[in-house]
Amino acid sequence: MTSQLFAICFNATRPSDLARFWSGVLGWQPADGPEDGIAILPPGPAGYRIRFLPSQEPRTGRNRAHFDLTSASPDDQRQTVARALELGAEHLDVGQLPEEEHVVLADPDGNEFCVIEAGNKFLAGTGVIGALSCDGTQEVGYFWSKALRWPLVWDQDQETAIQSPDGGTKITWGGPPVAPKTGTNRLYLELALPADADPEAELDRLVSLGATRTSSGEDRGGDHGGRVLLLDPDGNEFSVRTHP
Numbered sequence: 001m002t003s004q005l006f007a008i009c010f011n012a013t014r015p016s017d018l019a020r021f022w023s024g025v026l027g028w029q030p031a032d033g034p035e036d037g038i039a040i041l042p043p044g045p046a047g048y049r050i051r052f053l054p055s056q057e058p059r060t061g062r063n064r065a066h067f068d069l070t071s072a073s074p075d076d077q078r079q080t081v082a083r084a085l086e087l088g089a090e091h092l093d094v095g096q097l098p099e100e101e102h103v104v105l106a107d108p109d110g111n112e113f114c115v116i117e118a119g120n121k122f123l124a125g126t127g128v129i130g131a132l133s134c135d136g137t138q139e140v141g142y143f144w145s146k147a148l149r150w151p152l153v154w155d156q157d158q159e160t161a162i163q164s165p166d167g168g169t170k171i172t173w174g175g176p177p178v179a180p181k182t183g184t185n186r187l188y189l190e191l192a193l194p195a196d197a198d199p200e201a202e203l204d205r206l207v208s209l210g211a212t213r214t215s216s217g218e219d220r221g222g223d224h225g226g227r228v229l230l231l232d233p234d235g236n237e238f239s240v241r242t243h244p
Contacts, residue, residue, distance in 0.1 A: 006192035011055035019052045024087045046168035060183035067113040070130040129169045136173030140234040143210045192241040199242040
């Protein structure tokens, strides 16, 4: 059976602090299950937990993925920005134009995110995290559509986007030019297998679609135990939980 998206993960220098920040910005509650580690959970079924894993790897360049947060109204956008700044975010200049209405911020660990203006039709109905917006090729968008069996909801000018059939957060890739990858990604996807799935068969399926196993195949240490580590066609890390 197909892997399912289990979590969106942050490699964080201070996981507990970053979890508190995002819990406050999003209004999500901490998870209390032992399988989650430090994580926060969405209030409804059409969302994905966010996990915060310890990492001391230095930041090297801009992240390849970031959250786009939605706004119900201009006042709601202002309130989200104000709340984020109060919790420790900072404004960030990434070359946005003065006429652009979204606000670019960095969380306390330096991870970029955007607070999108109200009325954005593409993100309508997705929830507070409208998109995980990624640098990436059309090929990687096709890979993830097949890997998760989520339909493409955008495929134009080499830009792609997918969304679960149940709705919720979209995952988007902006197409070329894609900046060279520098170091390990701070944000990555974690997949989980259904209880009755054959792990090796599913890993073989992902490889046949274009994934690559890392040189070690499986990281047996620390919080990564029981997770097989792979790379997608653009070289982005992702993991598959082979058991709870």
